[in-house]
Amino acid sequence: MNGKSESDGRGMGKNRIEALTDGIFAVAMTLLVLDIKPPVHLRFETSEALIDHLWMLEHSFVMYAISFVVLAMFWLGHHLQFHFVRHVDRPLLWVNLAFLLLAVVVPFSTNLVGDHGHLQFPVLLYAANLLALSLLLFLQLRHLAASPHLTAPHLTREAVTHLQRQLILFVVVPLASVAVSFHSPRWGMYVYALLVVPAFVPGRIDRLTRVETSGGEPDP
């Protein structure tokens, strides 16, 4: 969009891969709710009968909320890394496209877990899907750390270390889910609720992405 960073000859801008990413996550996060199949062809005489029926869909609702949060976390992880990106090169584009390929599979994996909640295999597949996404975020971060010409100057070693530490959660939680799933597939999925934890921990990333906070006067 910005004429300067887009076409001043310093390399391709990042806005279009961001737009594609935002679009794909928007569609995938919205399609998740389509997996909750409401009782269409049934006719309920009383509200109580309908509530009983909806209650049976409880597992689907929980899976929807979990997968929405999971996709939101990965979108956020992508967002935080791209905050430091200035220009995009070919390897970065390909890592992103692989990331999107696997993100789009999440509604499918969710569907499988929602419909076959008593089996362990869907939980393993779900964990594998997320671990692959985490790996790609890790590869992207490595590429960015090694390519200063692509990034903003405030992507310091400290910021890279912090972003790397954040990815640990994206690896530990799926592994914990797999471990718990040997006990109970359902509880294995509930482990993903842990991903919400960082929302309530004041993160150092806010400090890292913000060098100064005058902010009171308009951009010059």
Place this chain on the structure above:
Amino acid sequence: MNGKSESDGRGMGKNRIEALTDGIFAVAMTLLVLDIKPPVHLRFETSEALIDHLWMLEHSFVMYAISFVVLAMFWLGHHLQFHFVRHVDRPLLWVNLAFLLLAVVVPFSTNLVGDHGHLQFPVLLYAANLLALSLLLFLQLRHLAASPHLTAPHLTREAVTHLQRQLILFVVVPLASVAVSFHSPRWGMYVYALLVVPAFVPGRIDRLTRVETSGGEPDP
């Protein structure tokens, strides 16, 4: 997009959470119409027979239009608040993600009301869905009012008060719908048509978002 506000080290820009929001609302608002199931497998000999059949879908059409307007109103409420946002911090991102989680559920709630229009429970669920969205917009406004480093300087106390007053409608209308639904679930839904009222009332918000209106010369 704007190189300056995005990566000058003053914190994360707002454009990507806006893009995700716009994308999710765009998909959700378009999916609403998928809930109107046209008569696919039937073959009608005359236009009259088809019109009769479509007439039976009248309730679905009305629900589509109402939910479209409802989502548009919440999108607008989000838009007005984000007009004043300059930078995004972690709590703001999480409030937004929760807002989106619940916005995506609206097509599901609408579907339930459309298919079971004679029961009261779907109307209550619909109202609960919207009240939760209103609560999140309120929390976001409180956070913005308390975080001057995130907002533009023209988010004055007056503007906050006005935005807060606007949210009252988002709370009163669902509550009125619940009250009416005890009488008739169907009329309970029609109450939401009241949300269109502000469209025809000259709002002070236009004045608040516009400090000066020279506008005649190009941006410097």
Place this chain on the structure above:
Amino acid sequence: MNGKSESDGRGMGKNRIEALTDGIFAVAMTLLVLDIKPPVHLRFETSEALIDHLWMLEHSFVMYAISFVVLAMFWLGHHLQFHFVRHVDRPLLWVNLAFLLLAVVVPFSTNLVGDHGHLQFPVLLYAANLLALSLLLFLQLRHLAASPHLTAPHLTREAVTHLQRQLILFVVVPLASVAVSFHSPRWGMYVYALLVVPAFVPGRIDRLTRVETSGGEPDP
């Protein structure tokens, strides 16, 4: 996106309503193709049998292409008008939301025509849908012409006249379709192919949106 035009206090920017519009048109234009139901549960022994079956879907393919072009034309009409918009006020937002409400109905109308191509009523409904869209574009143009503080200075009287003249096609073609549909519903739909004509007529609009064409040096 642009920090300046968005939050310098001159009114709300246009980028978010543009983003919502682009998103909704993107989804609606993609959903059109979902209405072509490929032969899923059938198993064909030879390619010829499959071709025969696909040939029966010919009407659906033609309707898809026509509705895609129709939506593209309305998107383009919106695009051309918004080219001149600088800031957005409340009436403009509401006209846009009504425009989007009706644009989302186009896949439904298309589906109806595709499935009941032998009846006249779907063709009339389709024409009514498009005429309502044209009316809203016309209202928007009137509002813009009367609100110089919302528009760029190069929205001259000449440009308004030209944009208005363009809308004539959006009214004449649906009316012609209705007239022809009394003879044959199917030919009534084929009339919409006329909308492609302006693609091959060198438009004065290119000259109007372009004041100077140095373009050789980078933006200052």
Place this chain on the structure above:
Amino acid sequence: MNGKSESDGRGMGKNRIEALTDGIFAVAMTLLVLDIKPPVHLRFETSEALIDHLWMLEHSFVMYAISFVVLAMFWLGHHLQFHFVRHVDRPLLWVNLAFLLLAVVVPFSTNLVGDHGHLQFPVLLYAANLLALSLLLFLQLRHLAASPHLTAPHLTREAVTHLQRQLILFVVVPLASVAVSFHSPRWGMYVYALLVVPAFVPGRIDRLTRVETSGGEPDP
């Protein structure tokens, strides 16, 4: 978005056609995964039974991945060309709309190949779909090369030649797929995996889109 390039009277900006393109590709790439029909109504007693069933969907998974990569490649091809675009005129808009019309058909073509993998005709249709997309990218490049007032100054003859050479792959691979499909429709589809090759070849395009790489200081 950028007030300058959008409404300074030098012609229409490119950002909205980019937004529509990104949106449509995002939806199309996400809808691909909907074509993989998970076993919904079946209940599996063991994970092994589910794995056996999923294994039968292997062809659908491969088709999903291939079509995702194919669409990503065309999006990338469009992205690379638009990197050099400054302003948009009417022929450019129409080439883009035709490009989008055919891109949206790719999920349909994919579906056909996925469901009828033993027949040759779907493979031919798929190749025809992609060849038409390649042709439009070629026409767009020709138009850009002949319209210096629409492009950035660093779209040199060298860059045009390079972009043209890239399109060769987009023509050769579908033709190779057709040739192989006479032997085996399934292997004909696997030929598309060759499209991933350029990901691992260091491209000169990175050098062409990047004139200088100081990048160390913030945009002025």
